[in-house]
Amino acid sequence: MHAIRQYEFGGPEKLVWEEVPDLSPAADQVRIDVRASGVHLVDTSIRKGDIAHTPWGLPDLPMTPGREAAGVVDAVGEDVDPAWVGKRVVAHLGFASGGYADSAVREVTAVHEIPEGAGFAQALAVIGTGRTTLIVLHYAGLSADDTVIVTAAAGGIGNLLVQEAKRVGAFTVGLAGGPEKARRVLDAGADAAVDYRAEDWSASLERALEGREATVLLDGVGGEAADTAFEQIVPGGRVLVFGWSSGSAVPVDAQRLMDRGVSFIPSLGPHAVAAAGGLPKLEREALRRLAQGEWRPLVSRFPMDGAAEAHRALEERLTAGKVVLERAES
Numbered sequence: 001m002h003a004i005r006q007y008e009f010g011g012p013e014k015l016v017w018e019e020v021p022d023l024s025p026a027a028d029q030v031r032i033d034v035r036a037s038g039v040h041l042v043d044t045s046i047r048k049g050d051i052a053h054t055p056w057g058l059p060d061l062p063m064t065p066g067r068e069a070a071g072v073v074d075a076v077g078e079d080v081d082p083a084w085v086g087k088r089v090v091a092h093l094g095f096a097s098g099g100y101a102d103s104a105v106r107e108v109t110a111v112h113e114i115p116e117g118a119g120f121a122q123a124l125a126v127i128g129t130g131r132t133t134l135i136v137l138h139y140a141g142l143s144a145d146d147t148v149i150v151t152a153a154a155g156g157i158g159n160l161l162v163q164e165a166k167r168v169g170a171f172t173v174g175l176a177g178g179p180e181k182a183r184r185v186l187d188a189g190a191d192a193a194v195d196y197r198a199e200d201w202s203a204s205l206e207r208a209l210e211g212r213e214a215t216v217l218l219d220g221v222g223g224e225a226a227d228t229a230f231e232q233i234v235p236g237g238r239v240l241v242f243g244w245s246s247g248s249a250v251p252v253d254a255q256r257l258m259d260r261g262v263s264f265i266p267s268l269g270p271h272a273v274a275a276a277g278g279l280p281k282l283e284r285e286a287l288r289r290l291a292q293g294e295w296r297p298l299v300s301r302f303p304m305d306g307a308a309e310a311h312r313a314l315e316e317r318l319t320a321g322k323v324v325l326e327r328a329e330s
Helices: 041-048 120-127 129-140 156-167 179-187 201-209 223-230 254-260 270-275 279-291 307-315
Strands: 002-006 015-019 029-039 068-076 088-092 103-107 111-113 147-150 171-176 192-195 214-219 233-241 263-266 299-303 322-326
Touching (some): 015 307, 029 120, 041 307, 068 103, 068 120, 088 120, 088 279, 111 279, 120 279, 120 299, 129 156, 129 214, 129 233, 129 270, 129 279, 156 171, 156 179, 179 192, 192 201, 201 223, 214 223, 299 307, 307 322
Parallel strands (some): 147 171, 171 192, 214 233, 233 263, 299 322
Antiparallel strands (some): 002 015, 029 068, 029 103
Protein backbone atom coordinates (compact mmCIF):
# COMPACT_ATOMS: atom_id res chain seq x y z
CA MET A 1 0.00 0.00 0.00
CA HIS A 2 0.92 3.67 -0.28
CA ALA A 3 0.45 6.52 2.16
CA ILE A 4 1.41 10.12 2.77
CA ARG A 5 4.25 10.19 5.29
CA GLN A 6 5.62 13.08 7.31
CA TYR A 7 9.04 12.81 8.92
CA GLU A 8 9.47 16.36 10.21
CA PHE A 9 7.37 19.44 10.83
CA GLY A 10 7.35 22.15 8.19
CA GLY A 11 5.78 23.17 4.89
CA PRO A 12 3.52 21.15 2.59
CA GLU A 13 6.60 19.65 0.91
CA LYS A 14 7.08 17.56 4.07
CA LEU A 15 4.12 15.41 2.99
CA VAL A 16 5.56 12.58 0.89
CA TRP A 17 3.68 9.81 -0.95
CA GLU A 18 5.52 6.52 -0.51
CA GLU A 19 5.13 2.77 -0.19
CA VAL A 20 4.53 1.47 3.34
CA PRO A 21 3.76 -1.94 4.89
CA ASP A 22 0.22 -3.23 4.55
CA LEU A 23 -2.09 -2.86 7.54
CA SER A 24 -3.87 -5.71 9.32
CA PRO A 25 -6.97 -5.14 11.46
CA ALA A 26 -6.63 -5.95 15.13
CA ALA A 27 -9.38 -7.54 17.19
CA ASP A 28 -12.67 -5.62 16.90
CA GLN A 29 -11.33 -3.60 13.95
CA VAL A 30 -12.08 -3.44 10.24
CA ARG A 31 -9.67 -2.48 7.49
CA ILE A 32 -10.94 0.07 5.00
CA ASP A 33 -9.77 0.16 1.40
CA VAL A 34 -9.73 3.95 1.38
CA ARG A 35 -11.30 5.77 -1.55
CA ALA A 36 -11.46 9.24 0.01
CA SER A 37 -9.76 10.99 2.95
CA GLY A 38 -10.67 14.22 4.73
CA VAL A 39 -8.37 17.23 5.06
CA HIS A 40 -8.83 19.80 7.85
CA LEU A 41 -7.30 23.18 8.53
CA VAL A 42 -6.02 21.71 11.81
CA ASP A 43 -4.09 19.19 9.70
CA THR A 44 -2.02 22.08 8.39
CA SER A 45 -1.29 23.25 11.94
CA ILE A 46 -0.17 19.73 12.88
CA ARG A 47 2.02 19.55 9.76
CA LYS A 48 3.72 22.84 10.68
CA GLY A 49 4.22 21.83 14.30
CA ASP A 50 2.05 24.77 15.39
CA ILE A 51 1.12 23.52 18.84
CA ALA A 52 -0.79 26.72 19.67
CA HIS A 53 -3.42 25.76 17.08
CA THR A 54 -3.38 22.00 17.69
CA PRO A 55 -5.92 21.16 20.43
CA TRP A 56 -4.57 17.66 21.20
CA GLY A 57 -0.84 18.34 21.09
CA LEU A 58 1.59 17.30 18.38
CA PRO A 59 1.95 13.69 17.23
CA ASP A 60 5.11 11.64 17.23
CA LEU A 61 6.86 11.49 13.86
CA PRO A 62 6.97 9.89 11.41
CA MET A 63 3.22 9.79 10.84
CA THR A 64 0.49 9.53 8.22
CA PRO A 65 -1.94 12.46 8.61
CA GLY A 66 -5.69 12.32 8.27
CA ARG A 67 -8.54 11.73 10.73
CA GLU A 68 -11.33 10.67 8.35
CA ALA A 69 -11.62 7.91 5.79
CA ALA A 70 -14.29 6.48 3.48
CA GLY A 71 -14.05 3.34 1.39
CA VAL A 72 -14.86 -0.36 1.30
CA VAL A 73 -14.16 -2.85 4.09
CA ASP A 74 -11.76 -5.47 2.75
CA ALA A 75 -10.72 -7.28 5.94
CA VAL A 76 -11.95 -7.71 9.51
CA GLY A 77 -10.25 -8.53 12.77
CA GLU A 78 -11.07 -11.18 15.32
CA ASP A 79 -14.64 -11.07 16.71
CA VAL A 80 -15.90 -8.87 13.85
CA ASP A 81 -18.80 -10.14 11.73
CA PRO A 82 -17.37 -11.07 8.29
CA ALA A 83 -20.53 -9.60 6.74
CA TRP A 84 -18.78 -6.22 7.03
CA VAL A 85 -16.47 -7.19 4.15
CA GLY A 86 -17.59 -5.40 0.99
CA LYS A 87 -19.63 -2.73 2.77
CA ARG A 88 -19.16 0.93 1.80
CA VAL A 89 -18.26 2.73 5.02
CA VAL A 90 -17.06 5.98 6.49
CA ALA A 91 -15.30 6.58 9.80
CA HIS A 92 -13.81 9.35 11.83
CA LEU A 93 -10.45 8.02 12.94
CA GLY A 94 -10.45 9.99 16.19
CA PHE A 95 -7.36 11.92 17.18
CA ALA A 96 -5.20 9.22 15.65
CA SER A 97 -3.64 9.66 12.25
CA GLY A 98 -3.74 7.41 9.20
CA GLY A 99 -6.34 8.71 6.78
CA TYR A 100 -4.13 9.88 3.90
CA ALA A 101 -3.46 6.34 2.71
CA ASP A 102 -4.65 3.42 0.61
CA SER A 103 -5.84 1.63 3.76
CA ALA A 104 -6.93 2.56 7.27
CA VAL A 105 -8.08 0.57 10.30
CA ARG A 106 -10.77 1.51 12.81
CA GLU A 107 -12.80 -0.15 15.54
CA VAL A 108 -16.00 -1.52 14.04
CA THR A 109 -18.10 0.35 16.61
CA ALA A 110 -16.90 3.66 15.12
CA VAL A 111 -17.67 2.73 11.49
CA HIS A 112 -20.87 3.75 9.66
CA GLU A 113 -22.33 2.37 6.45
CA ILE A 114 -22.59 4.98 3.72
CA PRO A 115 -26.21 5.65 2.73
CA GLU A 116 -27.30 4.27 -0.62
CA GLY A 117 -26.85 6.83 -3.36
CA ALA A 118 -24.21 8.83 -1.49
CA GLY A 119 -20.63 8.94 -2.74
CA PHE A 120 -17.48 8.43 -0.71
CA ALA A 121 -16.58 12.14 -0.79
CA GLN A 122 -20.10 13.19 0.24
CA ALA A 123 -20.12 10.81 3.20
CA LEU A 124 -16.67 12.01 4.19
CA ALA A 125 -17.87 15.61 4.01
CA VAL A 126 -20.48 15.05 6.72
CA ILE A 127 -18.91 12.52 9.08
CA GLY A 128 -16.72 15.11 10.83
CA THR A 129 -17.81 18.45 9.43
CA GLY A 130 -21.46 17.48 9.71
CA ARG A 131 -21.25 16.52 13.35
CA THR A 132 -19.62 19.86 14.18
CA THR A 133 -22.39 21.61 12.25
CA LEU A 134 -24.98 19.80 14.35
CA ILE A 135 -23.29 20.95 17.57
CA VAL A 136 -23.50 24.55 16.39
CA LEU A 137 -27.15 24.10 15.43
CA HIS A 138 -27.91 22.56 18.83
CA TYR A 139 -26.82 25.76 20.53
CA ALA A 140 -28.11 28.16 17.87
CA GLY A 141 -31.76 27.14 18.03
CA LEU A 142 -32.47 28.67 14.63
CA SER A 143 -36.03 29.46 13.56
CA ALA A 144 -37.87 31.21 10.76
CA ASP A 145 -37.89 34.37 12.92
CA ASP A 146 -34.10 34.67 12.77
CA THR A 147 -31.90 36.72 10.48
CA VAL A 148 -28.60 34.86 10.32
CA ILE A 149 -25.09 35.89 9.26
CA VAL A 150 -22.70 33.01 8.51
CA THR A 151 -18.98 33.68 8.12
CA ALA A 152 -16.85 31.33 6.00
CA ALA A 153 -20.12 30.41 4.32
CA ALA A 154 -18.32 28.63 1.46
CA GLY A 155 -16.42 26.42 3.89
CA GLY A 156 -17.39 22.89 4.84
CA ILE A 157 -19.27 23.82 8.03
CA GLY A 158 -20.41 27.25 6.84
CA ASN A 159 -22.01 25.87 3.70
CA LEU A 160 -24.02 23.32 5.71
CA LEU A 161 -25.05 26.03 8.17
CA VAL A 162 -26.38 28.13 5.29
CA GLN A 163 -28.38 25.17 4.02
CA GLU A 164 -29.83 24.47 7.47
CA ALA A 165 -30.68 28.12 8.18
CA LYS A 166 -32.63 28.26 4.95
CA ARG A 167 -34.26 24.90 5.64
CA VAL A 168 -35.83 26.30 8.82
CA GLY A 169 -36.87 29.49 7.02
CA ALA A 170 -34.39 32.03 8.41
CA PHE A 171 -33.25 34.98 6.28
CA THR A 172 -29.60 34.12 5.69
CA VAL A 173 -26.58 36.15 4.59
CA GLY A 174 -23.31 34.35 3.94
CA LEU A 175 -19.85 35.92 3.99
CA ALA A 176 -17.14 34.46 1.75
CA GLY A 177 -13.78 35.48 0.33
CA GLY A 178 -14.04 36.20 -3.39
CA PRO A 179 -16.80 36.35 -6.01
CA GLU A 180 -16.61 32.65 -6.91
CA LYS A 181 -17.07 31.60 -3.30
CA ALA A 182 -19.90 34.10 -2.93
CA ARG A 183 -21.62 32.42 -5.88
CA ARG A 184 -21.34 29.06 -4.14
CA VAL A 185 -22.97 30.55 -1.05
CA LEU A 186 -25.94 31.61 -3.16
CA ASP A 187 -26.03 28.11 -4.66
CA ALA A 188 -26.40 26.76 -1.11
CA GLY A 189 -29.59 28.79 -0.75
CA ALA A 190 -28.48 31.98 1.00
CA ASP A 191 -30.67 35.04 0.47
CA ALA A 192 -27.53 37.11 -0.06
CA ALA A 193 -23.77 36.60 -0.24
CA VAL A 194 -21.12 39.20 0.58
CA ASP A 195 -17.50 39.10 -0.53
CA TYR A 196 -15.57 40.22 2.56
CA ARG A 197 -12.46 40.81 0.46
CA ALA A 198 -14.20 43.53 -1.52
CA GLU A 199 -13.69 47.20 -0.73
CA ASP A 200 -16.19 48.63 1.77
CA TRP A 201 -17.82 45.23 2.19
CA SER A 202 -19.40 46.25 5.51
CA ALA A 203 -21.71 48.55 3.55
CA SER A 204 -22.55 45.63 1.28
CA LEU A 205 -23.45 43.58 4.34
CA GLU A 206 -25.84 46.28 5.55
CA ARG A 207 -27.49 46.39 2.12
CA ALA A 208 -27.76 42.60 2.03
CA LEU A 209 -29.72 42.63 5.29
CA GLU A 210 -32.37 44.81 3.57
CA GLY A 211 -33.20 46.63 6.78
CA ARG A 212 -33.55 43.48 8.86
CA GLU A 213 -32.06 43.19 12.33
CA ALA A 214 -29.53 40.36 12.47
CA THR A 215 -30.25 38.04 15.39
CA VAL A 216 -27.59 35.33 14.96
CA LEU A 217 -23.92 35.26 13.97
CA LEU A 218 -22.45 31.82 13.20
CA ASP A 219 -18.70 32.38 13.09
CA GLY A 220 -15.82 30.14 12.12
CA VAL A 221 -13.44 32.88 10.94
CA GLY A 222 -12.89 35.35 13.77
CA GLY A 223 -10.74 38.43 13.28
CA GLU A 224 -11.87 41.51 11.39
CA ALA A 225 -14.59 39.79 9.38
CA ALA A 226 -16.31 38.44 12.49
CA ASP A 227 -15.86 41.76 14.30
CA THR A 228 -17.63 43.60 11.49
CA ALA A 229 -20.45 41.07 11.42
CA PHE A 230 -20.77 41.24 15.21
CA GLU A 231 -21.69 44.91 14.95
CA GLN A 232 -24.84 43.91 13.04
CA ILE A 233 -26.20 41.68 15.83
CA VAL A 234 -29.03 43.32 17.74
CA PRO A 235 -29.60 43.22 21.53
CA GLY A 236 -30.92 39.81 22.48
CA GLY A 237 -29.02 38.20 19.62
CA ARG A 238 -26.66 35.21 19.73
CA VAL A 239 -23.05 34.86 18.63
CA LEU A 240 -21.89 31.26 18.19
CA VAL A 241 -18.21 30.54 17.60
CA PHE A 242 -16.95 27.25 16.16
CA GLY A 243 -13.47 28.29 15.03
CA TRP A 244 -11.18 31.10 13.97
CA SER A 245 -9.49 30.32 10.67
CA SER A 246 -8.13 33.89 10.57
CA GLY A 247 -5.89 33.01 13.51
CA SER A 248 -7.80 34.89 16.23
CA ALA A 249 -11.31 34.61 17.66
CA VAL A 250 -13.90 37.35 17.28
CA PRO A 251 -12.67 40.12 19.64
CA VAL A 252 -15.28 40.31 22.39
CA ASP A 253 -15.11 40.60 26.16
CA ALA A 254 -17.68 40.61 28.94
CA GLN A 255 -18.04 44.40 28.90
CA ARG A 256 -18.68 44.51 25.16
CA LEU A 257 -21.24 41.72 25.40
CA MET A 258 -23.06 43.45 28.25
CA ASP A 259 -23.02 46.79 26.42
CA ARG A 260 -24.56 45.17 23.37
CA GLY A 261 -26.88 42.76 25.19
CA VAL A 262 -25.64 39.83 23.09
CA SER A 263 -25.15 36.20 24.14
CA PHE A 264 -21.77 34.63 23.30
CA ILE A 265 -21.88 30.84 22.93
CA PRO A 266 -18.71 28.82 22.22
CA SER A 267 -19.73 25.58 20.53
CA LEU A 268 -16.41 23.75 20.82
CA GLY A 269 -14.98 21.18 23.18
CA PRO A 270 -16.14 18.05 25.04
CA HIS A 271 -18.92 19.89 26.92
CA ALA A 272 -20.47 20.99 23.63
CA VAL A 273 -20.26 17.49 22.16
CA ALA A 274 -21.90 15.96 25.24
CA ALA A 275 -24.68 18.55 25.31
CA ALA A 276 -25.49 17.85 21.65
CA GLY A 277 -25.83 14.10 22.21
CA GLY A 278 -22.33 12.63 21.80
CA LEU A 279 -20.29 11.87 18.72
CA PRO A 280 -21.89 8.58 17.56
CA LYS A 281 -25.38 10.11 17.62
CA LEU A 282 -24.17 13.23 15.81
CA GLU A 283 -22.44 11.16 13.12
CA ARG A 284 -25.57 9.09 12.52
CA GLU A 285 -27.72 12.20 12.28
CA ALA A 286 -25.32 13.86 9.82
CA LEU A 287 -25.44 10.79 7.57
CA ARG A 288 -29.24 10.71 7.85
CA ARG A 289 -29.47 14.30 6.63
CA LEU A 290 -27.21 13.39 3.72
CA ALA A 291 -29.33 10.37 2.86
CA GLN A 292 -32.56 12.38 3.02
CA GLY A 293 -31.17 15.11 0.78
CA GLU A 294 -31.39 17.76 3.50
CA TRP A 295 -27.67 18.49 3.12
CA ARG A 296 -25.73 18.81 -0.13
CA PRO A 297 -22.05 18.94 0.86
CA LEU A 298 -19.72 21.18 -1.10
CA VAL A 299 -16.44 19.39 -1.88
CA SER A 300 -13.00 20.42 -3.17
CA ARG A 301 -11.21 17.36 -4.59
CA PHE A 302 -7.51 16.50 -4.82
CA PRO A 303 -5.74 13.22 -5.72
CA MET A 304 -4.68 11.04 -2.79
CA ASP A 305 -0.99 11.64 -3.55
CA GLY A 306 -1.64 15.39 -3.77
CA ALA A 307 -1.86 16.13 -0.04
CA ALA A 308 0.82 18.83 -0.32
CA GLU A 309 -1.19 20.63 -3.00
CA ALA A 310 -4.37 20.30 -0.92
CA HIS A 311 -2.64 21.79 2.13
CA ARG A 312 -1.30 24.72 0.11
CA ALA A 313 -4.73 25.45 -1.37
CA LEU A 314 -6.42 25.24 2.03
CA GLU A 315 -3.91 27.56 3.68
CA GLU A 316 -4.21 30.06 0.82
CA ARG A 317 -8.02 29.91 1.09
CA LEU A 318 -8.40 28.66 -2.46
CA THR A 319 -10.76 25.82 -1.56
CA ALA A 320 -14.51 25.70 -1.04
CA GLY A 321 -16.40 23.28 1.15
CA LYS A 322 -14.84 20.10 2.47
CA VAL A 323 -11.34 19.31 1.16
CA VAL A 324 -11.07 15.67 0.15
CA LEU A 325 -8.25 13.47 -1.14
CA GLU A 326 -9.52 10.82 -3.56
CA ARG A 327 -8.10 7.63 -4.99
CA ALA A 328 -8.04 7.67 -8.79
CA GLU A 329 -10.45 4.74 -9.12
CA SER A 330 -13.13 6.45 -7.00
